[in-house]
Amino acid sequence: MTVLALSSEPNAAGWHREPVEFSLAATDDRAGELATWYALGGAEPIRYTGPAAVEAEGETTIRYGSVDAAGNREPAKTAVVRLDRTVPAVQLTQSGGPVTDAAFTDALRFELAASDAVSGIASSELLLDGQPIESGSSRLGADLGLGSHTIRYVVTDRAGNVAEQTTAFQVRAQAGGASGAPGVPVLSDDSGHKNGLRDGSYAVTMNLWWGNNGSIFRLYENGTLVRTEVLADRTPSAQSVRTEFSGKKNGVYIYTAELVNPHGAVKSAQLSVSVTDANPGKPALSHNNWDGDGGYRLTANLWWGTNATEYRLYENGVLVDAQALSAATPNAQAAFTDIAGRAPGVYRYRVELANAAGVTSSDTIEVVVSR
Secondary structure: OEEEEEOOOOOOOOOEOOOEEEEEEEOOOOOOOOEEEEEEOOOOOEEOOOOEEEOOOEEEEEEEEEEOOOOOEOOOEEEEEEEOOOOOEEEEEEOOEOOOOEEOOOEEEEEEEEEOOOOOEEEEEEEEOOEEEOOOEEEEHHHHOOEEEEEEEEEEEOOOOEEEEEEEEEEEOOOOOOOOOOOOOEEEEOOOOOOOOOOOOEEEEEEEOOOOOOOEEEEEEOOEEEEEEEOOOOOOOOEEEEEEEOOOOOEEEEEEEEEEEOOEEEEOOOEEEEEOOOOOOOOEEEEOOOOOOOOEEEEEEEOOOOOOOEEEEEEOOEEEEEEEOOOOOOOOEEEEEEEOOOOOEEEEEEEEEEEOOEEEEOOOEEEEEOO
């Protein structure tokens, strides 16, 4: 029987980082000389004369066994050694190129590409000024602030080899331009200006009429950043940014603007925009069953207001018709349903007009079928 012993144990993932020596010990219950052999990978077997080593990276299969003096051959045994001595290959880019100094207004995108052809990547970490970020993350120079910054990566393969590097860069102010913090921006909106409807489609405009310009514009809606724009600094000329909104549901939206340059940040006063007409206007429902028989037409009219994209008709609480509508706010809309074969009785009808913002219901009408 032949026993193999390795000079070191693999890590938890089954990999070694240094060459692995192995030794073979053979015993037999009969007296006589034993010949022990081994083979690495697909190589031909060779006689074992003393400790040998696995030095090739990757996965190596050791085949081994012994033959006694009578020619009895032990069935071949195998052991697998996985060896990775090479640190991962890593490329860090800043906006598609090497890490370098940046301007206050530059958009910086940090991407980490790592590979390991032997054992594979176990973990990778990218840190900007000591804080973890995802590969592909973007930051403005203004977000980082003027001065020195560092970008660092630590990449580990499954064998435990580590590639790491820290690179310093500067964020600098652009020459010329503002000599102090920006002037105070002023916000305005045009909700309802087009057709009198506060229907959720409007623009919010920031104006800086005169003074030190901003290099970065930020707009917040209900405290959440919704737009960032890099601006040209032409101090002391006016600056203006228009932001379009659509599809807002009924409610109150609070906007705040911020202008930033290397000398500071200044916020506007709050602007409140109320959306009250996002849902469709209320339809008027009518019928033409003047003769009281079981066949008649129900017509829904929206004379003016926010249009719908769907019409739904309910008879005694049950949906009996649905139609798609074309919206052309604030123009009139109409839809109809022909009813036939109703037995004598009283039928109650209601129409819903729906769009992406919500649903508006008509009043309920009654149709009496008498014959």
